[in-house]
Amino acid sequence: MKRGKGMKFVGDSRIPAEKQKFIPKDYSEYPGRTEAFWPNFLLKEWLVGAVFLVGFLCLTVAHPAPLEKIADPTDASYIPLPDWYFLFLYQLLKYEFASGPYFVLGALIIPGLAFGGLFLAPFLDKGKERRPHKRPITTSLMILGFVAVFWLTYEAAAHVDWEAKAENNKPELPSEVEIDTSDPGYAVFEKSCMQCHGGELEGGAAAPTLIGIDYSVDEIKDIAVNGIGSMPANQFQGSDEELQQLAEFIVSVNEEQE
Incomplete structure (x- = not known):
């Protein structure tokens, strides 16, 4: 008899000598179930989801959703x-x-x-x-x-x-205009309006653009004092002369754009 034949060595008597492999249950015994959830069924779900995602991305590239103008x-x-x-x-x-x-x-x-x-x-x-x-x-x-x-x-x-x-409803992007910073109305605009309407009169989240508007000097003066839409009244704080300079400045910018 050879030495060690028939003998099994383990480091701990509590550990079984032969480790049993995990064998999933036979799902065919359940009605309507023919395969294991992991990895068979889940892998198929991932593949279907990936195909759908790629197809959807191709559709969005071929037919992009149209943008609309600013509210x-x-x-x-x-x-x-x-x-x-x-x-x-x-x-x-x-x-x-x-x-x-x-x-x-x-x-x-x-x-x-x-x-x-x-x-x-x-x-x-x-x-x-x-x-x-x-x-x-x-x-x-x-x-x-x-x-x-x-x-x-x-x-x-x-x-x-x-x-x-x-x-x-195509977005109407304002064209580039040159702002005359030496105009006295620009200093009034910078002090009273720039925070909401932007340094280039382009507007922002709090206020619309002032480029491309069709208002007269008197209408702009009235809006600056009495407000319009979501713009509350009494936003302009200045003298009548400054109000006149502000309105003329905004009108001149729009006239140069035309």
Whole structure:
């Protein structure tokens, strides 16, 4: 008998001599389940998601969303529209049962029940069956949800001339103009207006641009004192002479642009 034959050496008697490999359960014994979740099923989900993401990115590159001009609170003819993924809710609020006195029903209750049911679905339906025809209630509700979203989105989009809307709402970027800093009105502008309207009259988050506006000297003086839109009154603090210089300066800048 050879030395050591039939003998097994371990460092700790509590460690088994033969380590058993992890063998996943045979999922075929469960109805509708034929493979392990990790890594088989999850890997397929990742692949499908990656293909969808690449396709979606290609679509956004080929057909970019049109930009719109800066919001103007004085333009009462502008009709705002939500993004395409909210158009179905926008269309829902057009119906009598979800608008007017029933606005809360259309804006909160119906969407809340729909999204709440979708969120609670995994907790309410714990059946092991995965085949759609074996789960008629869940399948029917999901099909109903898809049909409702697609139909409402189609109805909302069909009544909008998207090309005309994009053409009318193109952003109007101010052209480059030279500011005469020696003009006495510029000193008044720098003291009273530059903080909101920018050093080049380009505007900002707090105020619109002053380039491309069509106002007379008297109209600008009235706006500076009494305000307009979201601009409150009494923003200008200065003498009548400074107010005149400010208005003439703004008008002269726009005349040079033309």
